[in-house]
Amino acid sequence: MRRSRFVSSVQTAEAAKPSLWEALWFDLRSPETSDDVALSEWRIGGLDHVAFLLGVTHLLVAITSAVLSPSLSYAQSLDNPLIPSVLVVVLDVMAASALLTRDRFNLAPHTIVRCLCLYIALVGLAWTWFGHAVADDRYVTAIAAGPIALCAGIAMGAIVSINSPPLAVVNAIVSAIAAIMLASSPLVPIGVEIIALVLVCYSVANASGFIATGRKRLSLEAHARKAQHFVDEFENSGRGWFWETDSLGTLSYVSRQLADDFQCEPEELLGRKFTDLLSVDKGTDALEEGKTLGFHLSARFPFSDVVVRPASDEDVHWSLSGNPVFDERGRFLGFRGIGTDLTEQRKSEREITRLARFDSLTGLPNRAMMRQTLEEALRNAAHRQKGCAMFLIDLDRFKNVNDTLGHPIGDALLRQVSERLKSVMGNHGQVGRLGGDEFQAVLPGTVDIGLLESLARTLIEQVSRPYMIEGHKVTIGASVGVAIGDPGRACADALVRNADLALYAAKAAGRGKHCFYESSMHSEAAERQLLENDLRQAIERGELSVHYQPIVRTAGEEISGFEALVRWQHPTRGAISPAKFIPLAEEAGLIGSIGEWVLTTALQEAAHWPDHVRIAVNLSPLQFNDPGVTQMVSRHLTETGVRAERLELEITEGVFLAEGDTTDETFAKLKQIGVRLSLDDFGTGYSSLGYLKKAPFDKIKIDQSFVRGASSSTNRNAAIIRAIVTLAETLGMDTCAEGVETHDDLQLIRELGVSMVQGYIFGRPSESETARSLANTVTVEADGYQCIREPRQRLMRRAVAIIDGDRTDLKLRNISSMGALAECDTPVMPGAELTIDIVGVGPVRGVVRWAHTGQFGVQFGERFDLGRLAPKKRNTNDVTMLRPWYVDQREAG
Known part of the structure; x- marks a missing residue:
């Protein structure tokens, strides 16, 4: 895959190879792309020596001419060779200064080349002038200076212009002019032009190869930068990192993320054995197959997704993948691969597992976990012949808190409520949150009615205590429904349904109460549902x-x-x-x-x-x-x-x-x-x-x-x-x-x-x-009794009292909490104190307030509970609900 991408990039670069015309005039044109700008900068760097080389050549030729012809005299000033010599040296100095300061003035490469073309042309013409002036001298020694100047100019012009086709072309033109003017034989200009054309062709070919190679290089560098950018993004994202070893198994490259996990710099890990830093996780499939990380590295065998841990106490896990690297001759160079941090993934997996069983807000077991707990408790109850109780808890007025103070306050309230529920329940059972403001408690093996009532009352009392949440004083309540399951008989669905019915009964009784399940609650629930449906249509029906x-x-x-x-x-x-x-x-x-x-x-x-x-x-x-x-x-x-x-x-x-x-x-x-x-x-x-x-x-x-x-x-x-x-x-x-x-x-x-x-x-x-x-009336007249009459029990009850030392039978009527009407044949004096024993109820003390023949009124010494007169009814549900059969059986045994 990587090789194909490389070949593709090379083919793309070859497709951009310049034509001869483009290579000839590349240096003179303004660049059209960023790659051409870079190529122009590279090419202009090879022309920095032009002015220096030409200047040295011109200076040496001028000195040589002066030495060979020390006594030259010229009739005319224009024939004086010192004039073109000075002029050429001045041009050389100006060109060299321009090349040295081009960066300061931010001159474009094509502008520099154009100026150099002009510079080559001027220098060539001036040097031709110099050669002509020397060649016209009457002395033999001076005659030799012309060819010397011609040869030196052509040779050095070819050297300095060979790197740029436009300069080579200008140099060829100047050389042809100089040869025509200075050579005595016509063959000389022809030879000079042949050589100049060869030099131009060589320069064009050289420029074409340079441009093509430069474009390839730029393309490869662009791909390299892009690949490095992707590598940096991948490493910085924290999703993974790269590693590389040499043929000896020592690290030659590591990402910073790996070094950060070891709390050191990447350079400190280089040169260390890779296997000394990591160890294979014993719980992976790689170990089951006998393919440890050390085996893969020593066998030079590719591996993928091998789970490893660093040689430290940190709970960190990585997944490693690697491939061996070989050169063209098949020599092993080492391993190169990628690592992925599995720590957060494993934490997420554990968190997902925890969320599947526990409530994320309160940390209590959730509905699924409580269902499992209830089923296990019932199975254990069947095995041990011990019952199981369940509380269904609903918070009173919790919706009011959410509506007035917002859900964040409601969430904080639920967390505090869960802490109180756990504190009350203790080791008696497991508390969980079913959702919203509804909680559940499972009490395995608990059937003691006294204990269940005590826990329910304590739970309601603790939940109803005020809460302080972010400066708000919040007061809520709780209602509890209690259901008891017989071992081997109850199922989870039935127990939950029964507790729900008991909870509704507790809420209907005024909230803040607890109720035990009774079989009659099923019919009451159905009746309540029908009544609710009728109420929804009551307004429309009038x-x-x-x-x-x-x-x-x-x-x-x-x-x-x-x-x-x-x-x-x-x-x-x-x-x-x-x-x-x-x-x-x-x-x-x-x-x-x-x-x-x-x-x-x-x-x-x-x-x-x-x-x-x-x-x-x-x-x-x-x-x-x-x-x-x-x-x-x-x-x-x-x-x-x-x-x-x-x-x-x-x-x-x-x-x-x-x-x-x-x-x-x-x-x-x-x-x-x-x-x-x-x-x-x-x-x-x-x-x-x-x-x-x-x-x-x-x-x-x-x-x-x-x-x-x-x-x-x-x-x-x-x-x-x-x-x-x-x-x-x-x-x-x-x-x-x-x-x-x-x-x-x-x-x-x-x-x-x-x-x-x-x-x-x-x-x-x-x-x-x-x-x-x-x-529309002015006043309203009060109409009612003078005082409130106490509720009275009109049913006659038999009683016995000691009157004048004798046991006397009485008949009590109109019994209220304050007194009663008594009928007896024995006369009684007002003010007499009596102890009246009501049959089936018990004794009560009183004082005679009035007496007539056969009747007297008695006022009780303390308020009398009329509920004591109610007949005692045996509730068949109490036997199975409050005192299950297996409790009596266990006590009998």
């Missing part, structure tokens, strides 16, 4: 509606506004609770469209109300974190014509779980529109005081869990409400108590200074016609 619950000012009991609440009337299922379909809408990604529909409907209805009545609309965290929420709210306000001050957006603390600049920007944009902001369900979140410190809320809604039963002396709700009101007044915010149902609670709310009230005592959520009627 099944959703908006109801409005009044918000009343505490002082004057006039209408302040209404809260818009979405309701779903299913055609076959009937009314579906918002607590059931709102979380489903969030998971299915429907909450955005439903929320916007509620906002539009509520604003259209509020446009028919008096201008002072506000409309409150709930904004889910997913809607709030949508970058286009501000434009959406502004657009609907413009379309309906409702003033921005009349719209009150109720926001829960979920929007703060991923604090960042995006949250603050959304708050600022909403306030620029002019809408009011209300913090809903205050007190039930994580750090509400921190939110109030910077969020521009106009109102705080006190959660109903603090309001209901606040008038009772058995709780601290009143103190909590009082603290919230004081805080709100200090911050310049209104307060609204949710869930007010009794007059006692309403009275307490007034006394505590709460600004507004929302609850059944002033009205339930109603349709738009009722709300429109209420909006």
